[in-house]
Amino acid sequence: MVEEILKDLQQQFKEEILEIGEFRTQKFLVVKKDRIKDILRWLKENWSFNHLQDLFGVDFLGKIPRFAVVYQLYSLPNKVQLRIKALIDEEDLTIDSVVDLWPVANWLERECYDMFGIIFKGHPDLKRIYMPEDWKGYPLRKDFPVKGEGLWDGVKDLIR
Amino acid sequence: MKGYVLEQIEPSKFVLQMGPHHPATHGVLKLFLELEGERVARCRPEVGYLHRGIEKLAETKTYPQVVPLTDRLDYIASMINNVGYCVAVERLLGIEPPPRAKFLRTMVCELSRISNHLLWLATHALDIGAMTVFLYCFREREQILWFLEEICGARLTFSYPRIGGVRIDVEEKTLEKIDRFIDGFFQKIDEYEGLLTENRIWIARTRGVGVINPEDAIAYGLTGPSLRGSGINYDVRKHFPYDAYSEVDFEVPVGKHGDTYDRYLCRVQEMRQSAKIVKQCIQKMPEGSILAENAIELDLPPSGKKKLHPEGWSTGAFISFLKEKEPLLPEGEIYSAVEGAKGELGFFIISDGSGRPYRVRIRVPSFIHISAIPKLAEGQFLADVVAIIGTLDIVMGEADK
Amino acid sequence: MKQLLKKILLIDLIKGLLITLRTIFTQPVTIRYPKQKREITPGFRGRHALVRDPETGKERCVACLRCARVCPSQCIYIGYKEDETSGRRVLTKYEIEAFRCVYCGYCVEVCPVNAIVLTEFYEYAAYDKEENYFTKEKLLQNWDEFLSLYKHQEYLNKFWYLRGIERIRLPYEKRFPNPIRIKQEG
Numbered sequence: 232m233v234e235e236i237l238k239d240l241q242q243q244f245k246e247e248i249l250e251i252g253e254f255r256t257q258k259f260l261v262v263k264k265d266r267i268k269d270i271l272r273w274l275k276e277n278w279s280f281n282h283l284q285d286l287f288g289v290d291f292l293g294k295i296p297r298f299a300v301v302y303q304l305y306s307l308p309n310k311v312q313l314r315i316k317a318l319i320d321e322e323d324l325t326i327d328s329v330v331d332l333w334p335v336a337n338w339l340e341r342e343c344y345d346m347f348g349i350i351f352k353g354h355p356d357l358k359r360i361y362m363p364e365d366w367k368g369y370p371l372r373k374d375f376p377v378k379g380e381g382l383w384d385g386v387k388d389l390i391r
Numbered sequence: 392m393k394g395y396v397l398e399q400i401e402p403s404k405f406v407l408q409m410g411p412h413h414p415a416t417h418g419v420l421k422l423f424l425e426l427e428g429e430r431v432a433r434c435r436p437e438v439g440y441l442h443r444g445i446e447k448l449a450e451t452k453t454y455p456q457v458v459p460l461t462d463r464l465d466y467i468a469s470m471i472n473n474v475g476y477c478v479a480v481e482r483l484l485g486i487e488p489p490p491r492a493k494f495l496r497t498m499v500c501e502l503s504r505i506s507n508h509l510l511w512l513a514t515h516a517l518d519i520g521a522m523t524v525f526l527y528c529f530r531e532r533e534q535i536l537w538f539l540e541e542i543c544g545a546r547l548t549f550s551y552p553r554i555g556g557v558r559i560d561v562e563e564k565t566l567e568k569i570d571r572f573i574d575g576f577f578q579k580i581d582e583y584e585g586l587l588t589e590n591r592i593w594i595a596r597t598r599g600v601g602v603i604n605p606e607d608a609i610a611y612g613l614t615g616p617s618l619r620g621s622g623i624n625y626d627v628r629k630h631f632p633y634d635a636y637s638e639v640d641f642e643v644p645v646g647k648h649g650d651t652y653d654r655y656l657c658r659v660q661e662m663r664q665s666a667k668i669v670k671q672c673i674q675k676m677p678e679g680s681i682l683a684e685n686a687i688e689l690d691l692p693p694s695g696k697k698k699l700h701p702e703g704w705s706t707g708a709f710i711s712f713l714k715e716k717e718p719l720l721p722e723g724e725i726y727s728a729v730e731g732a733k734g735e736l737g738f739f740i741i742s743d744g745s746g747r748p749y750r751v752r753i754r755v756p757s758f759i760h761i762s763a764i765p766k767l768a769e770g771q772f773l774a775d776v777v778a779i780i781g782t783l784d785i786v787m788g789e790a791d792k
Numbered sequence: 793m794k795q796l797l798k799k800i801l802l803i804d805l806i807k808g809l810l811i812t813l814r815t816i817f818t819q820p821v822t823i824r825y826p827k828q829k830r831e832i833t834p835g836f837r838g839r840h841a842l843v844r845d846p847e848t849g850k851e852r853c854v855a856c857l858r859c860a861r862v863c864p865s866q867c868i869y870i871g872y873k874e875d876e877t878s879g880r881r882v883l884t885k886y887e888i889e890a891f892r893c894v895y896c897g898y899c900v901e902v903c904p905v906n907a908i909v910l911t912e913f914y915e916y917a918a919y920d921k922e923e924n925y926f927t928k929e930k931l932l933q934n935w936d937e938f939l940s941l942y943k944h945q946e947y948l949n950k951f952w953y954l955r956g957i958e959r960i961r962l963p964y965e966k967r968f969p970n971p972i973r974i975k976q977e978g
Contacts, residue, residue, distance in 0.1 A: 281610070289750050303754075361439040361442040540836060541835070544951075559951065590805065689862050
C-alpha cells in the first residue's frame, strides 16, 4: 500500500520531492517547502490521511538548509504511516500553515514558532505558547545555551 | 507588564479568568472565559506555567540518563512514559528485549493505567460533587502504589524500565500479592459503578455535555479514551503492538454518543480490561533473563567508540583486553507511539551516532486535548466547563513538558 | 412502566446509599502518622549513605568515578589522588548535593564494589540547606544512624546483586548477595 502511494506521489509532484528514504521499515519523504500544502491536501483527500499525529521542527546547525518541519501522518482506514519533511532555509523562515486541513495544527504550529522562530503564513493567531510573551530568542535552536541568556526582563521588574 | 495588549470586548460580555491557581483545573491551566449570562461565548486556554524544557535537556544527556526525565511528564502513570521512551530507543537501535522483560513491562504498565484511571475518577467525581468516590478510589490506588514500591523502590517516579528490558527482577511473593488484589478488584469497580452509573444526578450532569462527533474528534487530534467515546476504534496497543500486548487477550471499549457519560463508561470498562491483562500476565509469565544481550550499558559514554569483549558484549572500564572498536550506535530517526493513559504518547528520536540523542520530540496527548477545549465548551454552561476539563483527563506536567 | 416506578421510588439513589451504609461497618484503612508508621518495603530509595566496610571500618569506595558519570543530575562531586607506592587511587573528597538528586538509584546499580546505598530512611527534613549537602563524613554518619535503627540482623539492598541479569555481565562483587552483618552491642 505504501509503495502505491509513493509511486502516485512521484507522478504528481515530481519536482518537489528531493529524496525518499526508509529506516527500520518507516518510510519518509524529503520535499521542498513551496507546494507543501498541495501535497498534504492531495494526500488527505485521495488516500484519507485523516490523523495528523505530530508536527514539529528540527534544527540542523551547520547544514544548509538549516531547519526542517516534519509532518507525521497516519491513515486510520488504510493503516498506513508516512513522514514528510519540508526543508527551510535560514534566510526565508516561512512556510504555509495547514490549519484549515487539520485543526489540531493550530497549537502545534504555535509551539514550533515559539521554539524555533519559523513563521507559518495563514495561521490565525501566531504567538508564543510556552515562553512568556516578551521573551527574546528561540529556545530549541542549537545555538541557544541550555542555561539561557541571562535574566528575563520580567524577573528584573519584580526584583526591582 | 510590558508586552501585553488589551483586547476590546463588547459591553454585554463578562470576562472571567479561571486562573492558574484553581482547584478544578488539575494543575496550572489558565482559562479566559467570556460569559454571556451563564453560557460561555468564547474560551481561550493558556499553558506554559510548568514548562521545564525537557526536550532541550534531553539533548544534553545520554540515552539511559533521559529515562528519569521522562518520568516527570505524566507523573500519575509514569511507568508508561518510561516504557514509551525505552520502546522508541529499542526500535531505533535494533534491540529486542527478552520475553520475561516484555511481560513484566506490560504488567507494570497496566497497573499504572489502573492507578491513573482511579485518580481520574476520583478527581472528576469530586469536581462534579460526589465526594465519597474520591476516598474509595484512593484506597485502591494506595494498594497499587505499595505493590509498585515493592517492585522497584519508589512510589511516583519509578525509572524501572531500562533500554533493553527492566532493571531488576520481581519476586514470587509480590506476584502472588498482586494476584490476590486483582481478584478482589473487580468487586470494587462494581462498587464505584453502583454509586455513579445509574445515579440520576450523575446522568443529568454528564449526559449531553461536551459532545463531539467522530470526524471532528480526529480532526482536532483527540486520541485515547476521549476519541473512543465518540465511536472510533483507535487503540495504539492494537494498531502498533509493542511489548507483550499481542500475546494477551483484551477488548477495547468504544462509546456511541461522544459525550461525557460515554467517556466515563469507556474508562471504567478500560479499568476492567486492564485488570484482566494483569491477571493474564501473571499466569503466563515466562522464566529467563530480564535484559537483552545487546542492551546498552547504563554508563554509556557521550561519544567515542565501543569496546567489545571477545565474546561479543560491551564491557565497562575494568576489563583490559580489547578485541576491536566499533561505532557507538547506529544513525537514523524513528517515530514510535505507545498507548498512554490519556491518549497516544509519541516519541520521535534522531540519533547521530554518538551517545546523546540529537533531537527528542515528545508528542503529548494533554497538550492537544487542551487545544480542543474551546470546541467542546463553547455554548455550554459554566458548570459544564469543569466537567469538560475533567473528562478530557489532562495533567499539566505532560502538557507543558 | 418499570422504569417509571424505579424513577419515582428513587431506586438508583437508594442503591448508592446502601453501598455507603455497608462501608460504615468496615475497618478503616487510615494509618495515623506520626503515631503509627507503616513498615518500609526493602529496596525503598531514601537517604544516601556510604557503606562502612565491616572489616576495615572505612569506606569501600575506590574512586572509579562511575557514579559521578552516570548520575542524570550530576550531583556527585569526587576528588582523588594517586598513591605513589602502590598506584591505587585514594579518595579525598566525596560529596553529594541531595537537593539535586532525583533518587533514581543509578549510582547504586553501577558501583562495582557496593560502596554507596540509598537506605530506607526518609525522615530527614531540616531547617537549613547545609544539612542536606552530604560530605563524606556525613554520609558515613548516615550509615551508622541507619544501622542503629535497623531491626534485623543483616542488611542487603536489592540493587547490590541485581537478580535476573546473567552473572557473567556484572562486576565480581555484584554477582552474589553478600549481606552486611550488623554487630549486636552487649
